[in-house]
Amino acid sequence: MWFDPQTLLARSYPPATSATSATFEVQVGTKVAESQKSQPAANDAALDPDSYCWPHSSAWNTSEIALFNRRAALFVRRGASDTEAERLAETLVQCDREGDSMHACMECRHLQTSEPWRCGNWQSAGVAVRAVDASLARTMVMQAQRCPGYAAAALPATAPPFVAEPEPPPPATAQPQASSPDRWPAAPWRESDRAYLAHHAECHACQCAGRGYGQRCAIGMQLWTAYSSMNSDLKE
Numbered sequence: 001m002w003f004d005p006q007t008l009l010a011r012s013y014p015p016a017t018s019a020t021s022a023t024f025e026v027q028v029g030t031k032v033a034e035s036q037k038s039q040p041a042a043n044d045a046a047l048d049p050d051s052y053c054w055p056h057s058s059a060w061n062t063s064e065i066a067l068f069n070r071r072a073a074l075f076v077r078r079g080a081s082d083t084e085a086e087r088l089a090e091t092l093v094q095c096d097r098e099g100d101s102m103h104a105c106m107e108c109r110h111l112q113t114s115e116p117w118r119c120g121n122w123q124s125a126g127v128a129v130r131a132v133d134a135s136l137a138r139t140m141v142m143q144a145q146r147c148p149g150y151a152a153a154a155l156p157a158t159a160p161p162f163v164a165e166p167e168p169p170p171p172a173t174a175q176p177q178a179s180s181p182d183r184w185p186a187a188p189w190r191e192s193d194r195a196y197l198a199h200h201a202e203c204h205a206c207q208c209a210g211r212g213y214g215q216r217c218a219i220g221m222q223l224w225t226a227y228s229s230m231n232s233d234l235k236e
Helices: 005-010 016-047 062-077 082-098 188-200 204-210 218-235
Strands: none
Touching: 062 082, 188 204, 188 218, 204 218
């Protein structure tokens, strides 16, 4: 078989750049579409304040913080100090993460808070053999344990970020202890702490900043600066 050069030259072909241009436009359009599809997925993780929290890291997520506050508020109302309530609520958060079945007397509906603390379900719990011996030691009430007579108490529907309720003012002749000035209800440190934590609970920017991501908002930065300066004055 042979080809006539004149016949080949007489044939008409589409411009060589047409196919190349069309292919380029298709490839570019596909890449732009893929980029637009992947962009919202990346932004969704950035907008979710829990995307960098448990179970993705050890930082507390929003539900853990809310449950911590509600538990600690209940413990304070039942007679625990601020420090005891927060320490016990933090222990229970860790139990929840590990799937542990331990609970605390402070979160049981059978706990009788009249002094001294008593177990209202002492027979099932096995803490005593008669009702007169059903009183509970403070160390026992303030620790997580497994109890066959446990029944969950009703938690507060909501709780402030700072769980402790205001303490009654001391008598006119009483003076705050020098060893722990922050325990005095009228201390400026206490009010600054409440103000910042109340703002922190509603501000996503300050929540992320507290976890190490980004900066606090303008209002949060002012409250944090005031709180930090008063806290440093107390330490001095």
